[in-house]
Amino acid sequence: MERLIKRMFRDYYSKAFSLNESLVSPIERREFGVQFFDGLMQRHLSFAAGEELRSFLTSKVPKGVYYSSACYENPAAKEMELKGWVCADLSFDIDVDHIPTKCKQEHDWWRCKNCGYEGRGMSPPRCPICGSERMERHTWICDKCQHEAKEHLYRLVDDFLMGDLGLSPKQLIITFSGHRGYHVRVVSDEYSRLDPESRGLLIEYILGLGVKELVLEEVSGRRRYRAYPLDELGWRGRVARLLYEVISGYSVEELLEIGLSEDAARFIVRNRVGILRQLEARRPSWSFIKVIGRRNFESLVEEARFRGAAIIDERVTRDVKRLLRLPGSLHGSTGMMVKPLSYSELEGFNPMEMPSPFERFGDLCIKITSKRTYKVTVGGYKYDPASNPVGRPLKLPAPLAIYLLLKGHAEVVGDGDCT
Amino acid sequence: MVKLDLADLAKYPFLPEAKSYVERLGIELRELFNDPDYSDILERAYERVVEALEHGYVRLGRDPHIEIVSFPAAIALVSFVGSDLLAQRYATAEAKRASRQLERDNNLELTVYISDAVFNWGLKIVRRETLDGRIEETPMVPVYTYLKYASRVSGSFWSLVSRRVENGYVHLPLRALIRLLEEAIKDYILERFSPPVGVELGYAEPLVARLSELVKKRLKPAEELLEAYRIGEESYPPCIRVMLGNLRAGKGLPHLARFTIVTFLRALGWDVDRVVELFSILPDFNERITRYQVEHIFGLRGSRTVYAPPSCATLKRGNLCYAGGDPICGKVKHPLQYVRVKVGGKAD
Ligand code: SF4
Ligand SMILES: [Zn+2]
Ligand SMILES: [Zn+2]
Numbered sequence: 001m002e003r004l005i006k007r008m009f010r011d012y013y014s015k016a017f018s019l020n021e022s023l024v025s026p027i028e029r030r031e032f033g034v035q036f037f038d039g040l041m042q043r044h045l046s047f048a049a050g051e052e053l054r055s056f057l058t059s060k061v062p063k064g065v066y067y068s069s070a071c072y073e074n075p076a077a078k079e080m081e082l083k084g085w086v087c088a089d090l091s092f093d094i095d096v097d098h099i100p101t102k103c104k105q106e107h108d109w110w111r112c113k114n115c116g117y118e119g120r121g122m123s124p125p126r127c128p129i130c131g132s133e134r135m136e137r138h139t140w141i142c143d144k145c146q147h148e149a150k151e152h153l154y155r156l157v158d159d160f161l162m163g164d165l166g167l168s169p170k171q172l173i174i175t176f177s178g179h180r181g182y183h184v185r186v187v188s189d190e191y192s193r194l195d196p197e198s199r200g201l202l203i204e205y206i207l208g209l210g211v212k213e214l215v216l217e218e219v220s221g222r223r224r225y226r227a228y229p230l231d232e233l234g235w236r237g238r239v240a241r242l243l244y245e246v247i248s249g250y251s252v253e254e255l256l257e258i259g260l261s262e263d264a265a266r267f268i269v270r271n272r273v274g275i276l277r278q279l280e281a282r283r284p285s286w287s288f289i290k291v292i293g294r295r296n297f298e299s300l301v302e303e304a305r306f307r308g309a310a311i312i313d314e315r316v317t318r319d320v321k322r323l324l325r326l327p328g329s330l331h332g333s334t335g336m337m338v339k340p341l342s343y344s345e346l347e348g349f350n351p352m353e354m355p356s357p358f359e360r361f362g363d364l365c366i367k368i369t370s371k372r373t374y375k376v377t378v379g380g381y382k383y384d385p386a387s388n389p390v391g392r393p394l395k396l397p398a399p400l401a402i403y404l405l406l407k408g409h410a411e412v413v414g415d416g417d418c419t
Numbered sequence: 420m421v422k423l424d425l426a427d428l429a430k431y432p433f434l435p436e437a438k439s440y441v442e443r444l445g446i447e448l449r450e451l452f453n454d455p456d457y458s459d460i461l462e463r464a465y466e467r468v469v470e471a472l473e474h475g476y477v478r479l480g481r482d483p484h485i486e487i488v489s490f491p492a493a494i495a496l497v498s499f500v501g502s503d504l505l506a507q508r509y510a511t512a513e514a515k516r517a518s519r520q521l522e523r524d525n526n527l528e529l530t531v532y533i534s535d536a537v538f539n540w541g542l543k544i545v546r547r548e549t550l551d552g553r554i555e556e557t558p559m560v561p562v563y564t565y566l567k568y569a570s571r572v573s574g575s576f577w578s579l580v581s582r583r584v585e586n587g588y589v590h591l592p593l594r595a596l597i598r599l600l601e602e603a604i605k606d607y608i609l610e611r612f613s614p615p616v617g618v619e620l621g622y623a624e625p626l627v628a629r630l631s632e633l634v635k636k637r638l639k640p641a642e643e644l645l646e647a648y649r650i651g652e653e654s655y656p657p658c659i660r661v662m663l664g665n666l667r668a669g670k671g672l673p674h675l676a677r678f679t680i681v682t683f684l685r686a687l688g689w690d691v692d693r694v695v696e697l698f699s700i701l702p703d704f705n706e707r708i709t710r711y712q713v714e715h716i717f718g719l720r721g722s723r724t725v726y727a728p729p730s731c732a733t734l735k736r737g738n739l740c741y742a743g744g745d746p747i748c749g750k751v752k753h754p755l756q757y758v759r760v761k762v763g764g765k766a767d
Contacts, residue, residue, distance in 0.1 A: 165562050166587025190563040198566040201579050210580040233583035233590070283550060 001405055001412045002037050004364075006061045008402065009330055012357045013057040019050035023173055023327045023340055027053075029071035029086065033323045034062035035332065043323070046076035063332030066323035069185060071192075080321070087192040090199065091324060092206075093316035094152045095181035096145040097122075107140035107374040140374050140407075141334065145180050146351050153182045156310035157343070160206050161186065164234065169343035176339040176351050178331025183324055196318045203317050208309040211239050212301050216294070223294065227286040230279065235308075242304035244279050247272060259299035264292035330357075335402035336378065352377040356399030364401035365418035367393050370409040378403045393417035421532040429483035430520040432490035433607055435536055441488055451492050453621035460485055464492035465626045471512035472505065472630075472637055479516065498612045499620065499627045502634050510608035518601035527593055530600065531558055538603050540564050542596075543588055558596050559588035568602040656748065656757035657741040658734055659683055667700060675729065675737045679754075681716045682728040686755055691717055728754055 021027055032045040032053065042062075047053040057065060068075065069091045073084030096104075100122060110123035114132035126133045157174070161167045161184070173185040186192075194202075204210060214235060216225050228236040230244060247268055250258075255265035268275065268288070275288045289297045316322055325331070327340040335358060341349055356379030373385045379399030388394055395418045396404070404410035428437040451457045463485050470477045480486045490513075497509050521530055527544070534540040543559045562584065569577040576595075583590035591599070620627060652660065662676045672680075677698075684694055691713050698709050711720070718725030730753050734740045742748035751757045 164584040164586075166585075188563075190561070194563060194566055195570070197570040198563075201566050201570050201577070202562075205579040205584075208580065210578045213578075214581050233585045235580045236583065 004412055005335075005402065005405060006037060008335075008358055008361060008398070009063075010058060010061045012330060013054060013061065016357050017054060017057065017328055019053055019326075019328055020340065021050045024067050026071065029073075029075060031068040031070070031072060031075040031083070031323070032326075033066040033068075034060065035064040035066075036060070037063045037332075044076050044078050057329075065326040065329035067326050068321070068323055070321055085321070087189070088320035088322075090186040090188070090191040090194065090202075091316055091322070092156055092184040092310075093177075093181065093313040093324075094149055094156060094184075094310065095177065095179075095313055096149050097139065097180065098313055099148055099152060099311045101145050101148050103142055103144045107142055109138050109372065111136045111138075138372065138407075139180065141180060141352065141376050141378070141403075142374070143352065143377075149181045150346075150349075152310045152312075153184070153346070155308070156184060156206065156312065157346075159238075159308070160310060164205075172343065173327070174341045174343065174346065175325070175327045176337075176341060176349065176354070177325060178329075178336045178338040179334050185324070196320055199318050199320075203312065203314050205235070206310050206312055207314075208235060208239075208305040211235055211305045212298060215239060215301055216298070225286060225289050225297070227279075227284040229282060229284055238308050239301065239304050240279060240284070242308045243300060244276065245307065246300055246303050247279070248276055258303045260292070260296045264296035267291055333406050334378070335399065335406055353380045355379060356402075358398040358402050361398035363395040363418075364398050365393055365395055365413050365415050366401045366405060366410045367391060367413045367417075368404065368410050373404065373407075373409050376400075376403065421529055425483040425487070427529070429486035430479060430524075431517055431533060432487050433517070433537060433604060434533065437487050437490070441491060444488070446488060448492070448495055448618050451488075452495075452623040453619060455622070458622065460488050460492060461622055461626065463489035464496055465630070467493040467513075468496055468505070468509055468630055469633065471509040472633055475508070475512050475515070477512050477516045479520065494608065494611050495618075496623060496627060496630060499623070500630045500634060502631075505630070505634050506609060506612045510605045510612075513608055514601045514605035517604050518597050521597045521600065522594065525593070527556060527558060530593060530596060534558075534560075534596070534600060534603075537607065538600075540603075545585075545590065557590050558593065559585070559590050560596065560599065562587055562589055565589040565591075565599070568599040571602055572598060654758055654761045655683075656751075656754045657743060657745050658731075658739055659754055661741045662739065666697070671701075673737070673739075675734075676739055677712075678716065678726070679729055679734065679739065681713055682726050683754055685717055685725075686728055687758070691719070730754075 019027075024030055027050065028046065028048050030046070031043065032047060033041060033043040034045070034057075035041050045056070047056065068088070070088035071086040073086060074082060077083040105121045108122065109118060109120045111118035112127035112130060112132055113134040113136055114127060115130040117127055117129040119128075123135055123137045127135065153174075157172065161172060162169065167186060167188070171187050173187060175183045177183055214226070215228075216223060228240045230240050231237055232240060246258075250268075252265045252269050255268060256262065260268070271288065278285050278287065316324075325338045327338055329338050330336070331338060335356070336351065336354065337357060339349075339351075339354060359379060368385070368388055368390045371390055373383075373388075375385070376383050379397070381397040381400045383396070383400050383404070388396075393413045401410070405412065423434070423436055425440075428434060428440055431437065446457070451461060463480060466480075467477050467489060480489075493509070497506055521533070524530075531542050531544065534542050540560055545557050545559055547555050547557065549555050562579075565579065565582075569579070579589070652663070655663070659680065662672065662680055665676075666672060666680065680697075681694055684697075691710065694713050695706065695710050698704055698713075699706070714720045716726050729737075731740060731742075731748075731751065734754070740748075747757055747760050751760060
């Protein structure tokens with residue numbers, strides 16, 4: 001199987017791949033790294049031009065290709081001290097792995113490599129039974145998850161980067177990650193010089209950490225709340241508007257689900273119109289808090305934060321020496337392209353319908369080896385486990401077949417076995 | 420446009436106008452240091468540094484002329500002393516003085532002028548009508564400038580979440596803007612320390628010598644800890660001294676003792692080679708294995724965790740505490756704290 005996949009990856013890098021150098025510019029200042037199919041990693045690579053990189057990729061055929069958000073005097077130096085860090089583009093990673101979605105209960109699962117304990121849904125950082133961090137994680141691509149990733153991407157880009165930070169679409173390099181998320185790199189000298197602590201303040205902002213303290217103050221031991229008008233700037237207005245959304249749109253059941261008490265939920269629904277009028281006022285008063293109480297109000301605020309924050313992977317944004325997936329390269333767990341997207345392309349982009357470079361290989365003959373496959377669409381081709389029984393040789397379009405092979409749920413069989 | 424008089428330049432001697440004032444007078448550092456006519460300026464420059472060192476604050480002298488010219492002279496003196504700690508201390512004190520003056524002046528226009536003229540912040544001013552009909556002027560700084568400096572000031576007050584953010588700018592109350600400026604002023608001064616070449620110290624020589632003495636007396640303990648190589652074994656706590664003694668005698672050491680020695684010496688600035696060499700005395704020494712273990716504890720391998728030395732409580736539990744009647748041991752909870760007290764003369 002590895003031979004077949006490597007052959008197809010090589011075909012891609014030699015024929016179809018062309019690096020848009022403006023996306024990694026200045027290329028000679030970036031560190032590159034690759035991960036091979038045997039799991040080995042090679043870092044500290046440096047290329048003077050895109051063509052040089054391409055011939056490297058064609059001859060080595062890695063599983064994943066990465067480049068640094070940082071610029072170095074000496075990107076190929078092996079030790080950080082000798083590399084000469086100059087700056088690092090502010091970068092963001094949105095990945096469904098970090099965003100809770102209900103459908104993960106259906107298609108994601110994990111197993112502890114130490115004790116064998118397993119579970120469904122979002123994987124905990126360590127095994128709940130034995131505490132081991134050696135976890136096997138199985139993820140799947142699904143419509144709902146892709147949709148959720150895009151929702152958070154839009155929050156990040158529209159609300160925070162272009163909205164509050166006033167950046168223009170031209171300053172953003174957006175790529176689909178090739179799996180279940182997106183990367184955004186900000187091209188700005190000012191932001192790329194910030195240290196990790198400064199980036200930390202921005203992370204807090206995008207995650208909305210501290211919103212509770214914004215509306216519920218503690219002044220010399222006494223707790224009080226602060227109300228903000230809907231058109232206020234920053235998180236002040238955002239939290240007011242999102243509270244408005246929650247209060248105007250949630251049913252009693254939904255309010256219970258986010259942690260409100262029965263009484264509080266009923267009170268809100270019954271007095272909805274009056275509460276909303278209070279929120280709309282130019283000098284708003286949130287006196288309903290006195291009725292529902294602090295705990296219930298906190299749940300509302302947390303829900304508001306959850307609706308407004310963009311869930312980004314903190315580590316990626318804080319780390320100024322990190323490697324990111326190279327635009328135009330292939331993702332080694334899906335075979336999908338790490339696709340650069342302009343802001344205007346975003347709206348119409350559906351990763352599951354994205355044309356696959358493996359299209360031209362027609363059908364491949366494979367055999368599903370696992371009972372844990374789910375519905376999926378890759379390169380526009382649909383797969384349904386119900387009509388593709390385990391263990392029987394199947395002819396599947398190459399983009400789908402590669403996906404199933406790379407996910408480890410299928411193996412290659414001889415062409416003769418397929419009819 | 421802001422009108423600046425001599426008194427303003429004295430308060431804010433890092434302004435470009437103050438710089439050109441000195442240039443217009445044609446006073447060069449060489450003359451300042453070698454011409455007895457300038458002794459009052461040199462004397463004030465020295466005072467500035469001493470004030471920073473002793474009180475963490477530089478007062479505003481009465482004569483604006485002397486205040487303005489003594490500022491670059493003081494920077495030169497600090498450069499000649501060549502102590503990073505003194506430089507930090509001096510820059511912090513001058514920055515604090517400037518921000519106190521700005522608070523006292525309480526002048527939005529002037530503060531904005533300084534932000535733009537010296538630091539190129541590109542501030543904007545918003546005018547908003549308040550609910551009671553007054554016009555309120557609020558300065559706005561670019562978000563990245565806010566992030567850069569606010570991250571150094573601690574406290575939830577500086578969380579960006581609590582601020583009005585608008586199209587790339589953060590609205591700030593004047594006092595908050597001044598606090599950020601204080602950080603920028605400190606950076607500005609720190610960037611200016613470099614020993615002037617080809618300048619004879621002249622009259623400044625005894626002043627530099629006195630400052631070096633003062634630094635040694637006031638800042639030495641801290642500086643020594645940074646360059647901890649120089650800390651002698653006589654300053655180690657009894658537990659470590661006993662462990663080292665046993666090690667040198669070629670006695671076997673329990674795991675916790677080895678771990679303690681490695682982490683302790685690492686905290687004092689030892690490198691891997693030096694620690695490995697120390698262990699080479701053991702009869703069962705194997706360089707490859709020892710190096711591997713030491714590198715692991717240094718956080719250079721595996722999980723990359725850098726381990727801290729165990730506390731006194733842990734050592735007591737492991738029967739490795741030899742406090743006996745040591746008076747410092749009675750006051751500390753951690754072997755490193757012991758060193759700090761012994762070298763610095765005070766508990767922290
Ligand atoms: S009190 Fe702490 S420092 Fe003193 S001997 Fe015991 S363990 Fe060592
Ligand atoms: Zn386990
Ligand atoms: Zn899903």
